Amino acid sequence: MIDFFKYNTNQKPEKGSFLISDPYLNDPNFERTVILLCEHNVEGSFGFVINRPANLLFNEIMEESGGFDAPVFVGGPVQQDTLHFLHRDPEMDGGVEILKDAFWGGNFEELMIWINTKKLPVKDYRFFVGYSGWGPGQLQEELDADSWIVANLADPSLVFDVGAEELWKTILKRLGGKYNMVSNYPSDPRLN
Numbered sequence: 666m667i668d669f670f671k672y673n674t675n676q677k678p679e680k681g682s683f684l685i686s687d688p689y690l691n692d693p694n695f696e697r698t699v700i701l702l703c704e705h706n707v708e709g710s711f712g713f714v715i716n717r718p719a720n721l722l723f724n725e726i727m728e729e730s731g732g733f734d735a736p737v738f739v740g741g742p743v744q745q746d747t748l749h750f751l752h753r754d755p756e757m758d759g760g761v762e763i764l765k766d767a768f769w770g771g772n773f774e775e776l777m778i779w780i781n782t783k784k785l786p787v788k789d790y791r792f793f794v795g796y797s798g799w800g801p802g803q804l805q806e807e808l809d810a811d812s813w814i815v816a817n818l819a820d821p822s823l824v825f826d827v828g829a830e831e832l833w834k835t836i837l838k839r840l841g842g843k844y845n846m847v848s849n850y851p852s853d854p855r856l857n
Contacts, residue, residue, distance in 0.1 A: 741797030
């Protein structure tokens with residue numbers, strides 16, 4: 666018998682993994698979210714919610730950006746007064762490779778020059794306020810409680826090319842099997 670509420674995927678979280686929230690995760694910060702893990706080790710884990718738009722544009726945060734109106738996402742509940750970025754631009758100095766051809770951060774001065782000279786390939790960048798973080802062992806506790814489904818898909822197009830509204834469902838469908846069913850769970854089962 667298949668236990669549809671047990672998510673053990675046999676996939677272990679690692680840098681570049683996607684964490685897909687349980688459809689009924691009782692935390693408004695992470696309801697139907699997808700997190701890209703940028704680091705995972707014995708000291709803890711951190712990443713960015715990649716499908717939660719902030720209803721904010723880059724030029725509203727950085728006035729010196731000359732009207733650069735790229736959307737900004739809520740990366741998580743930690744330090745929401747910080748600005749971070751993911752990109753697939755190997756020309757950006759200082760980026761840390763998270764997935765093949767997907768990087769976290771880089772030289773912020775260079776970023777601002779590219780923005781102000783209109784040389785930044787917007788489709789290859791995602792900007793975030795705040796991040797998602799876990800202390801030592803905390804993420805494993807949440808995985809053991811089936812709060813997250815781990816997907817090691819190694820596909821940067823999921824970060825940059827799939828719309829925020831469809832991402833949670835798209836990744837679950839890509840995992841197939843019972844996860845395809847999970848992707849169709851209603852947000853509020855009382856409305857079913």
